[in-house]
Amino acid sequence: MPQAAENIEHSTHQQVGRVQVLLESGTFRQVRQMLSSLRPVEIARLIASSPPPSRTVLWDLIDKDVSGEVLEELPYDIQSHFVRNMGTEELVELTEGLETDDVVDILQQLPEQVIQEVMEAMTDQDRARVEEVIAYDEATAGGLTNTDTITVRPRFTLDVVLRYLRRHPELPPSTDSLIVVNRKDDYLGLLPLSTLLTTDPSVTVREVMVTDTNAIPAAMADKDVAKLFEQHDWISAPVVNEQGKLLGRITIDDVVDVIREEADHSLMSMAGLDEDEDTFATAARTIPRRAIWLGINLITAILASSVISLFDETIDKVVALAVLMPIVASMGGVAGSQTLTVVIRGMALGQIGASNLGWLLSREVRVGIVNGILWALVMGAIAALWFQDIKIAYIIGAAMVINQITAALAGALLPVGLKALKVDPALAGGVTLTTVTDVVGFFAFLGLATYFYG
Amino acid sequence: MPQAAENIEHSTHQQVGRVQVLLESGTFRQVRQMLSSLRPVEIARLIASSPPPSRTVLWDLIDKDVSGEVLEELPYDIQSHFVRNMGTEELVELTEGLETDDVVDILQQLPEQVIQEVMEAMTDQDRARVEEVIAYDEATAGGLTNTDTITVRPRFTLDVVLRYLRRHPELPPSTDSLIVVNRKDDYLGLLPLSTLLTTDPSVTVREVMVTDTNAIPAAMADKDVAKLFEQHDWISAPVVNEQGKLLGRITIDDVVDVIREEADHSLMSMAGLDEDEDTFATAARTIPRRAIWLGINLITAILASSVISLFDETIDKVVALAVLMPIVASMGGVAGSQTLTVVIRGMALGQIGASNLGWLLSREVRVGIVNGILWALVMGAIAALWFQDIKIAYIIGAAMVINQITAALAGALLPVGLKALKVDPALAGGVTLTTVTDVVGFFAFLGLATYFYG
Structure with missing residues (x-):
């Protein structure tokens, strides 16, 4: 699948060109067919590289099952544009499969009134996970936090942990450590998968857990989070609230976005531009x-x-x-x-x-x-x-x-x-x-x- | 350990100030003590934030055991300066504990003659791993490649894999997948740790390995590698040579450096500067x-x-x-x-x-x-x-x-x-x-x- 990125670019531009021609001739069926053969990240690239008039048409032709994932991959400016034109029901449906931080990112672009409506229409489980992190500003650790963590107790043996994991269909993306908490959900330490896989299974979590890494406070600025990730070469890190209770975790893919935005900021600001600026804004x-x-x-x-x-x-x-x-x-x-x-x-x-x-x-x-x-x-x-x-x-x-x-x-x-x-x-x-x-x-x-x- | 990054910065500047005072008064013992309490990445920050005259003194005061790791964390310009003033023996010692791509980065800054001498003085094992990747330009996938991979065969059951891993003291950093190869070292697919941990252990690797991701060709440009990582949210990815044989793997921490350098490039170039420019160059x-x-x-x-x-x-x-x-x-x-x-x-x-x-x-x-x-x-x-x-x-x-x-x-x-x-x-x-x-x-x-x- 990974072609050279040059080819990816090349093929995006061919697609943009082809889509333009098809849209102008009104051949929507073919466009829909083409879209269904692309992954969400590729559809997002296609939309971001298309002039505004085509974007709305493309958005309407996307398979509803992947529209949430596409939305999440879009640049902020374009995301806002689509989100502000959506009804409550559509928003609820869209956010169902997404990671918590992405749901919160989308909600935070809406007026207070609409956020309330959307949250009321969510399933109880979804509402609960969103409520935990939506209070935090998007430029903080809390705004980057995902709630899809796997936690274990210190008294478990590694064998119990291994059997517990086997009951999951898969681990959450970018899981390199399980998070050790007590009964009250206080953060205690990390159990790296590397330790889990290379240690005698009869040992308890308490004996091998890593405790020299403090969790990230939810209020920390996102660029400071990025510095910590870069300095420690982290893949993921636990996040706690003011009371030291586990809120969730931050993963490197979201940190990479912060790093890129921060680097873009200096370049764009020096020309009086915003780093969120959409290249193809009207x-x-x-x-x-x-x-x-x-x-x-x-x-x-x-x-x-x-x-x-x-x-x-x-x-x-x-x-x-x-x-x-x-x-x-x-x-x-x-x-x-x-x-x-x-x-x-x-x-x-x-x-x-x-x-x-x-x-x-x-x-x-x-x-x-x-x-x-x-x-x-x-x-x-x-x-x-x-x-x-x-x-x-x-x-x-x-x-x-x-x-x-x-x-x-x-x-x-x-x-x-x-x-x-x-x-x-x-x-x-x-x-x-x-x-x-x-x-x-x-x-x-x-x-x-x-x-x-x- | 993770203080707010603001504090980290603050304390770096306090340290820079304190070190200046100590060096001027010739109190080297206290500086050495201070250095021995810092992690390599912190020492590197301290050196990079110190004016050139102090840098050489600081470098000489570092514990030899960590000097390789410190060197690897230093910006390119400063790294070159130190490396060019080292003898063959010192270089060999220094590179012993480092990851292959870091060793190669350091060697590639030296004249051909010196590279030969250093490689001849290396252990056979070290020479072998370096020889495999040194031919590739530092701006290619090959230049980012580490050889510390764990490979498995398709016919193994997961249970065998789990027992095999337990014989390792730990997994290489950022290992999220084991790499599946045949007897001839041809790349076949990936076995994500997530799959290994959540699947019935009696199943074979062949049945569950992921084959929809091609390996990265060693000649691919590093910025294209970065695009692939960003698009797929990868933690690590396998790299193959022209014959499709496994060369090693690229990990996200090195990709993050590429992303930062690339973003810096536009900013610095627009003022006619090089992104490798040392802030405190003489x-x-x-x-x-x-x-x-x-x-x-x-x-x-x-x-x-x-x-x-x-x-x-x-x-x-x-x-x-x-x-x-x-x-x-x-x-x-x-x-x-x-x-x-x-x-x-x-x-x-x-x-x-x-x-x-x-x-x-x-x-x-x-x-x-x-x-x-x-x-x-x-x-x-x-x-x-x-x-x-x-x-x-x-x-x-x-x-x-x-x-x-x-x-x-x-x-x-x-x-x-x-x-x-x-x-x-x-x-x-x-x-x-x-x-x-x-x-x-x-x-x-x-x-x-x-x-x-x-």
Whole structure:
């Protein structure tokens, strides 16, 4: 089954193309046939890669038995869109086969009123498992928790455990450990399957259970959960509520989604975008989201321009300044965003703190000075030749060095300062940085020019 | 043990600070004591978060028994630095306890000559396992392969398998399935531990083994392996060579590293940085890497400036043009990088292809037109009031709309075009995009101005 992923992509695009043609010609039967031959994850890929108009049609053609699994695999934005247009009955049916955390993810996108209705219509068992975790925010350990755990008591022998397991048709996905609890459901420890399979069956669970790993508190932030999984190479981990009672477990597949989202966040935020953004969102949805970001940038651009307008008399005298000034600003912006990106990534990896920020800042400033001087010499020579004027060479060179050092300082300090102000550095860092490098770049270059030519 | 990750970070920074103080005062004994109380992954965090001068000292103070595990947890850049300064004997000792893929990762950073020496000095068993996978590139499935598999034959009963496992002290980490092979080591299927534990032990492996999952070919690219793991929620998967013989298995913890690196790649590349870049690299290492990127950007900035210089006579007449022209270029750059980021992420997720590029392009152009007109009206009004000149309002408005549409087209088409030319869109996309939006922005604005004022 695993073809090369390249082929998977290739075949998804062929399918998208074929589905478009079939839908346009109204041949729904063939599309339905094609969909029924795909696994839920493949159907979700197909929907996510299709333009919005086809999506609703595709959704209606999916076999009802797999629609819950398809929904669960869809990106958040598209999931919301479908979920908000569903009736209570359809929602109940859809969530029946799903894992608890997926049911909760879906419910949390609905208005309070609808959640109540759906939960009332659920079976008692389903309602009970959902009630346990729905109180937790989706960005916490609780929001990632599945209730499908297998628990054992410490006094059991491994032989009893083995016979107990044989009464199950299968183990829940990603089960690498059974969870040891007492009669009151307090978390006690883990019994790894590896231990169960390699130890003498007459031994009791208490004798071999692993107790050096605490359970994850349900309120822990999901990105902290991801860090723990990465550091310990966990496959699954138990989750407890405030009273230390077992709530369920988190599995690596859900943690991988957290890691990917978190990594996407920095990339998307730096362009003022949301990591949940649907690649094929409609123009109507996209326009207002992008407009805000453009508006913020317009304000900063006007700010930079007003610095230029302070020096309009000088530019009137020496028009070469207008030609060269974007170079100073642009080089500052590029150097600054290199520093900014390194610092934002370092912060996301938890590497940067008070103990090493000073060293980092000094390194960035040294890099800024050396590269500033290097390119100032090159650009100074070019400017002197271009405009046959040695004075302009000194001015642009000095302005470039000043702006490279400014860029190093701003790139390193802005994200730290923004974080302290509880503003997301990935979102606000880029726009504040270029404002600083534009303003300082124009001011240094045109200010020096006014002094020497004025 | 799992404190909140916030605390982990916090304590790492306290440790970094404390270690700095101790090292400066020469109290090595206390540092050694502190290191011996930490797990390898924590020591690696401490080293990665320390400035370079302390790193070598810390490395020398680590207990030799854990140095291999610490090395394996270090970021690539730092790992290379240590590895290149080691003798053959030290390397052999270090790699003894490590998993095969980690040994190979370390060896592949060394010159051919040294690899030969280290391998000759290894035990026969270690050499054999390394030889099997070292031929594969580190960015392939082969490079992620561990040889610590437990294999069973199809004719065994589950009872025999259970007794066989009990002879092992433990199962290899992340073992969720045993691998079924024939006498010639051809891959036949998987026996999930879940099946082993829930099925009647008198049944044979052949009757219950899973055969609908093909093994991963060793030559598959690592990012394609990651896609398969994500789609199937795998914990581990078997890897075969070209002849279909079992080579070993890939486990989710190594796949998580691939996912994180891949996600980091887009972020870092967009600032002209390498995803392997060490946050605390020395200035000497950082300067040349950054200098190249600045040099490339200087060329593009000069290109944009030369467009301005075409219109220096017009600017000489209307100095307001010099004040306003950066706004047109900047708004184009911002809009273009939003489109670019969406497309690059969509391409990384495998969502964008020939079948939907047309739709995406049309959406981006529509967004560009609407937002272009919106902010052109705002900016036009501001310009008219600022310079008491209605003509300049029309000119900047028209130039902004032209540049927003250009930005949409360039942002969507550049990454696709660059990919077709086998150039990394994340690396080259940003710099080519801003060149286009700067050149078109200046040309449209100053060109229109020359026409209307000239």
